[in-house]
Amino acid sequence: MELTPRLKTIGDSIEKCDVIADVGSDHAYLPIYLINNGKADKVIATDINVGPAEISRKRIKRFRLEDRIEVRVGDGLKVLDNDEADVIIIAGMGGLLIQSILSESLEVAKSADKIILQPMRDSRLLIKWLLDNSFSILEGKIVKEKDKYYEVIWCCYDEKSRNDVNEINEVYYYNNTFLLHEYIDKKIVQYTRIIEQMKASNIVDGEARMKECIKELNDYKEAKKWLSLNVER
Missing domain, CATH: 1.20.58 (Methane Monooxygenase Hydroxylase; Chain G, domain 1)
Structure with a gap:
């Protein structure tokens, strides 16, 4: 299955783990790719609406991956338990919506080993919120898809307080030329x-x-x- 450059960047960056949660899964394209490429034993694909979730289930069945990909209907991270997912992906949403999803289920977010975020807008406001809430920015990339640009942010919770903009600039920008x-x-x-x-x-x-x-x-x-x-x- 071919993914868009932004989703492929996310998928290819993940090292093998037990469970990945893809929040707002967009018809399960990424979960199917993750399983087929050996990135996880299980993927939880979530959506807030029943319709897209049903489309995801049908596509997962077509690939015979019902035993590896579970579809859940619910709001953001509220369908996950603490420590349930090693990696959490939230892609294709506005930065303020992503911030809201994380803040409403903060303990779930803190429990993940890594969180991968792809905000469509307001990325700097999202990054500021992450820093203010003791999340470490591990990496940031710019992905060009046709004539559009997308930011991808890798982060994790580490309990440290930080607000040095030069520190975040160095981590986030250094490898993007x-x-x-x-x-x-x-x-x-x-x-x-x-x-x-x-x-x-x-x-x-x-x-x-x-x-x-x-x-x-x-x-x-x-x-x-x-x-x-x-x-x-």
Whole structure:
């Protein structure tokens, strides 16, 4: 089964373990790939909606993997017990939604050996939350898929308090060369445009979102500054 570059990056990064949980599994493409490539003895594929879960079950049955992949219907990590999954994957959601999923089941998140996150937006806000809640950022990558860029974040809970932006920049960016420069430049242009549009349209009740966008823009500018001093193109 062929995966998109972002999902393949996630799948190929995982070392063999007992149980992987894929939250918001998107029709079980990744769980099937994980089992077929010997990444886990068991995968738990979750979805908040019954319809996609049923599609996942049918696809799993087609691959005759019902004994290796379990589909659960429920909200985020609430369908998992503490210490049940060695690796937790949450991909293809907004960063603030991922943050909410983790915070609502924090003990489950803490119990995993590794968590792999792929936020579609608000990644810097998610990373800040992870640092504020004593999660260590193990690695970060930028994946280009056609003309779009995706961030993948590997992290785990380690009880240490941290808030040094230079530390996180070093861990998160060091191995990403030209593609990262390209990605950050695009993000700066994107958030600058969003802020200008919001100012021009006088959106009602948009103050909170405006603050989020300004924070994102400033974070990317800081990252660009750090990158120019520490990582060559």
